[in-house]
Amino acid sequence: MFCPKCGTHVPESAHFCPGCGTRTGGDGSDSPPVQQSLRAGPPVKKKMAVWKKVLLWIAGFIAFVVGLALFATSDLQNLADSHLAALRSGNIEAAYGQTSPEFKQATPLEAYKKFVDAYPVLTKHTAFSFDSRSFENNTGQVTGHLTDGSSKLAKVEFQMIKIEDKWTIQGFNLKAPEK
Numbered sequence: 001m002f003c004p005k006c007g008t009h010v011p012e013s014a015h016f017c018p019g020c021g022t023r024t025g026g027d028g029s030d031s032p033p034v035q036q037s038l039r040a041g042p043p044v045k046k047k048m049a050v051w052k053k054v055l056l057w058i059a060g061f062i063a064f065v066v067g068l069a070l071f072a073t074s075d076l077q078n079l080a081d082s083h084l085a086a087l088r089s090g091n092i093e094a095a096y097g098q099t100s101p102e103f104k105q106a107t108p109l110e111a112y113k114k115f116v117d118a119y120p121v122l123t124k125h126t127a128f129s130f131d132s133r134s135f136e137n138n139t140g141q142v143t144g145h146l147t148d149g150s151s152k153l154a155k156v157e158f159q160m161i162k163i164e165d166k167w168t169i170q171g172f173n174l175k176a177p178e179k
Helices: 050-072 074-088 092-096 101-106 107-117
Strands: 128-137 139-147 152-163 166-175
Touching: 074 092, 074 128, 074 139, 074 152, 074 166, 092 107, 101 166, 128 152
Parallel strands: none
Antiparallel strands: 128 139, 139 152, 152 166
16 A cells, blocks of 8 residues: 555555654554664764853862872972871970971071970871962972871971972971860
């Protein structure tokens, strides 16, 4: 049989024309034909909106910059951690060994020991949390808080200097914590 609308050959068992979808069969059904399309190749993916691409690029760039900054200042943090760990363990000589030649010239070991003894928070703290760290050229700074696990004991600010590719402590300040 042929479709009365478009003239396409329609098999006798078909109820709708395969060419135009016109009803040709007589089963009493009024439902339209189910249309399927066949495509060659992979499915077509929807494109992402431009604003989403821009937003993702910005977020990725920010993450890269933050990661780079953390990597670039990790030596400063490691030195501060090492210095405070030496003080906490009672190894004042090792901590003093991490200071710069200028610091040692201005502050002899005995004066440094008296300073550490005068501020027991340097040896009694249980943790050091960093608030900020930065560097410019061959100088750096790390700030944070010494804690006993439950409360802030003191704010610490390290000034550091890089000598022959090695960071050393130029000085540090202790302050009462902000309340």
